[in-house]
Amino acid sequence: MSADERRAFCTSVGDLLASWNLPHATGRVYGLLLLGEEPISHDTIAAELELSKGAVSTAVRQLASWGLARVIPQPGSRRLLVEATAGIESLLEASQARARTLIAALREGQDLVASGPARERLDDVIGLFAGYVDVGGELLASHRRRARPPQS
Numbered sequence: 001m002s003a004d005e006r007r008a009f010c011t012s013v014g015d016l017l018a019s020w021n022l023p024h025a026t027g028r029v030y031g032l033l034l035l036g037e038e039p040i041s042h043d044t045i046a047a048e049l050e051l052s053k054g055a056v057s058t059a060v061r062q063l064a065s066w067g068l069a070r071v072i073p074q075p076g077s078r079r080l081l082v083e084a085t086a087g088i089e090s091l092l093e094a095s096q097a098r099a100r101t102l103i104a105a106l107r108e109g110q111d112l113v114a115s116g117p118a119r120e121r122l123d124d125v126i127g128l129f130a131g132y133v134d135v136g137g138e139l140l141a142s143h144r145r146r147a148r149p150p151q152s
Contacts, residue, residue: 006035010049025051029059030068039072039081066094089143096136099129
């Protein structure tokens with residue numbers, strides 16, 4: 001894979017994650033990590049993607065909080081290495097968790113309104129997100145079954 005192809009891939013992943021409200025730089029860093037065979041340093045990420053060290057640090061923290069990256073401390077050094085932990089499955093799992101949190105908050109709102117248009121809106125929104133969680137859970141379970149064939 002050429003350097004131009006790597007850059008184009010990282011930009012594409014950045015565009016995708018930006019559409020999910022993550023910073024473009026975070027998506028680019030994730031794209032680079034997905035292509036890596038070995039964990040890489042913040043400095044290498046910054047150089048390859050032409051990002052500041054601060055932008056890389058922020059991106060790595062965000063990716064780690066979503067479960068998409070793992071930071072590996074180096075004994076006796078302040079240097080950290082970073083690697084992707086999984087594919088987009090982790091992002092979907094995190095999205096599912098956030099949707100469940102939203103559903104719980106919306107259900108609390110149901111107690112604040114009587115029957116009528118407000119209650120119907122809340123019920124519709126809860127139903128939509130509950131359906132998203134259900135379908136997403138089925139998709140993730142199916143993915144896991146395909147990724148890990150049954151043991152004999």
